[in-house]
Amino acid sequence: MNRYFLSPELQRQIWLRFSWLRVLLIPVALMCIIYSHYMIYNENWALVTSSRLIWVYFILVGIWGNHEAANTMREEVSTNTWDMQRMTPQGTASLVFGKVFGATSYVWYAGILTMLAALVLHHIGVRAFYGPVETSPSTARLVTPYASLYFVFFMIMGGILAHATAFLASLDGMVGKVEADPRHRRPRIVIAFLAGFGISWFLIRRAGARMLENGHIYGSRRTVEWFNFEMPMEMFIGFGALFFTLWVFVGIYRLARAEMMYSLTPLCWFLAVAAISLFAGGIAFDSGMVARNSIFEFARSYAFPFYVFSLSLGATYYAMLAQAGDLRRYGRMAEAFRARRWRKVFENMPQWMASFVIVLAAFFFVLYVVRQPVQGPFGFLVKPEIFISLAASLMLFALRDGLAMHVISALSSGHSQKFERSVYYVLVYFLLPAVHLSIALKGLQINPMRFFAILQGEGTAFHPLMYFGWYYPNPFPGAAIAFLPVVAQMVFIAICYLVLRSRGGDEGAAADADAPQVLFTEKSTKGEDVTWTS
Amino acid sequence: MNMIEVKNLNFDYPGKRVLHNVSFTIKAGSATALVGPNGAGKTTLLRCLVALDRPHSGDITVGGIDVTENPRAVHRQIGYLSDFFGLFNDLTVRQCLTYMSWSQQVSVKNVAAHVERIAKDVMIDNMLDRKAGVLSRGYRQRLGIGLALVHDPAIVILDEPASGMDPEARIQLSRLVRDLRARGKTLIVSSHILNELEDYCTDMLIIRAGRVAEHVLLSDHEARTVRHLRISLQGGAAAHAEALGAQKGLSVESIDGDVALCRFEGDDAAQRALLAALAGLGLPVYNFSAAAHSLQDAYMRVTEKEPAAKSPRKEGGEA
DSSP states (O other), X not given: OXXXXXXXXXXXXXXXXXXXXXXXXXXHHHHHHHHHHHHHOOTTHHHHHHHHHHHHHIIIIIIIIHHHHHHHXXXXXXXXXXXXXXXXXXXXXXXXXXXXXXXXXXXXXXXXXXXXXXXXXXXXXXXXXXXXXXXXXXXXXXXXXXXXXXXXXXXXXXXXXXXXXXXXXXXXXXXXXXXXXXXXXXXXXXHHHHHHHHHXXXXXXXXXXXXXXXXXXXXXXXXXXXXTEEEEHHHHHHHHHXXXXXXXXXXXXXXXXXXXXXXXXXXXXXXXXXXXXXXXXXXXXXXXXXXTTSTTTHHHHHHHHHHHHHXXXXXXXXXXXXXXXXXXXXXXXXXXXXXXXXXXXXXXXXHHHHHHHHHHHHHHHHHHHHTSOOOSTTGGGOOHHHHXXXXXXXXXXXXXXXXXXXXXXXXXXXXXXXXXXXXHHHIIIIIHHHHHHHXXXXXXXXXXXXXXXXXXXXXXXXXXXXXXXXXXXXXXXXXXXXXXXXXXXXXXXXXXXXXHHHHHHHHHHHHHHTSOOOOOOOOOTTOOSEEEEO | OEEEEEEEEEEEETTEEEEEEEEEXXXXXXXXXXXXXXXXXXXXXXXXXXXXXXXXXXXXXXXTEETTTOHHHHHHHEEEEOTTOOOOTXXXXXXXXXXXXXXXXXXXXXXXXXXXXXXXXXXXXGGXXXXXXXXXXXXXXXXXXXXXXXTOXXXXXXXXXXXTOOHHHHHHHHHHHHHHHHTXXXXXXXXXXXXXXXXXXXXXXXXXXXXXXXXEEETTSTTOOEEEEEEEETTOSGGGHHHHHTSTTXXXXXXXXXXXXXXXXXXXXXXXXXXXXXXXXXXXXXXXXXXXXXXXXXXXXXXXXXXXXXXXXXXXXXX
16 A cells, blocks of 8 residues: 555545456446347347437436545535645646546446447447448448547547536535535535536537447438638547537636635636637637528628637636625725735736636627627618627626626625525526516507517507616617616615725724733743733 | 744734734743633634634744744744644554655654654554554543654643543643653643643733733742641631731631631742741641642733623634
């Protein structure tokens, strides 16, 4: 026991998950499955077995694996072993590697054996069913190294990316946050599991299994245009899987480093949001999104900046909400600012502030793009002001919600915040618009039941749409209609905060006055060093 | 030499400040009792010291290293047993200690031998092949301490180490802590059981409502001159109060039936002389023993002087 395998954490996980019985169990179970299929089915037994083993692989890696990955941090935190590990000098990369691959080590052992059995049986089955490669086009199509390699790649990535995502989601929700309250752990685990499950489903069932069973992923569309690169669909999905895997591991690494008390800046978050927004923005160039040489060709140039803008705004919105629950970071930042410790200011800067820079840049990019002359027969229909007001009001709405979340956090205790946040969203996005819209429709003598017909252009008055401006991102060109309502709401929230805070502040000052003060000093009767200080 | 220096430390839980301008220093090789009521901020203070939580403001230096600037370097110097520590229940004691030795990057060639030595130090060597999950509370506590000591840290911080232990385990813990002190470790022990801390502590840091109420430095613990005696006299102590009060260095603080609680100023020799004098006077002494504890006295003096602080609500964890 003098050496460990790759990382101490991986070795610990292997101790937990492996025994001779468990090691033997998988080959025996696989042999039983294969033999029973061999006995039941005729000449297509190998193909049927292969197909079922892919399902077994999905259950192992896509369900059990994600469950393990999502739960490992919960176990560490709830059994109070996480703090002990945080204090060890082992490297973050070693710890993260050990946790992600250690928690799923047995799943991988079982999964890899199952996948290899499925692949071998597929090759045997295709040849047995369709005939040799030389004589059968089906066999030639289904047993290519291209399809087999992509199959293996997607099956493995469907595990690695999914497990890493599940781990990231659980780590993000579990540690160093107010939300780390045990009562909130279960929903986080469910979300983490579902995130991993979704990725596994796509990469294992939709991509990997299809590559093996059909020789390709989609029948009709085989290529993707990303920016101006045209590539096979499977290559694009593989490229995307690698790209996201990289960023997910970067995310895990950074979160783990923060937990291990390294000082971090939001620079990495900034880079991640920029990279992911640009990556996804590249899809705007695909002809599946906007058809080539169509009357909507002009939309292509609009789509890219809007994709980048929307995605970076979405990421900023998430970060704003995620960090609104704990305002201590702002206090530390202000404290560092007062002390002119600029590095500390940057280290304590909330992530949303960093990615908001991208949002602003994308917004100005939108402004630039929409002011360019629009080509094509329907270009005259495109009004730049509509896009500008839509983008600006989207941004304002995000800021308003962020402001509201911070105010709720500042004014209420941690336990009631979730309830108050829910009340805010229901009120602002459902109840108030419903009441306001009903009043507006009644005032305009429009049958509310015909409202949706009006939306479709069958009515005479378009006015009701204006009232959306109070609560929803507004595509209307008038600045007053588009921005004023949400700005007014932000001012209202700020005033509420100041009023409520001033009341709370008075109480706080009174409480501080009761605090114990400096006491006394005393010497021993021998005059020795019995020193009392305060 | 100061091993730990804390200056103007403030710590907030969301919406609530739990440490207010805390400042103190701890000398190398000392053993400090950290005491205070529940919710006073003891655990939070310890978590800031061991760089597990980031303070709002203030400076903490451990062994000359700034905790907020270089927390990882501080981790290497500290062995910390938290109040609700966890163990890897499905691993054996040997595996737990081996894993922690690897994780702490202990620079020994023979990890197995190192593990056995640590297990012997914390008196758990007879349990090496048992799973941690089946250990009794006392053995779990010993294993927890073993895990904290595996990298031979210069500073050992124990948060409520004796909670839930039976008397025998407490005595063994007390021995272990004394042994650590003898080996030159700087110790901080948070506990409610003051008479146990009395055995090995050189300082007492009292925390109340997130503030340092007092820092008592008992520079010469073994030779403390103020002690409290419990003298039992047949037929009632009140009848002999005057004779007792006339003894040099002795003052009667309270009387309850046969028992007189007295404050005595003097060393061991003076105490022996007092006993002889009482016997010489023919007083019907049938019991003569040490009574209250200095730490407890000091703590009680502080708590009696101060208004009872409101116990803060727990938010985001044990304060």
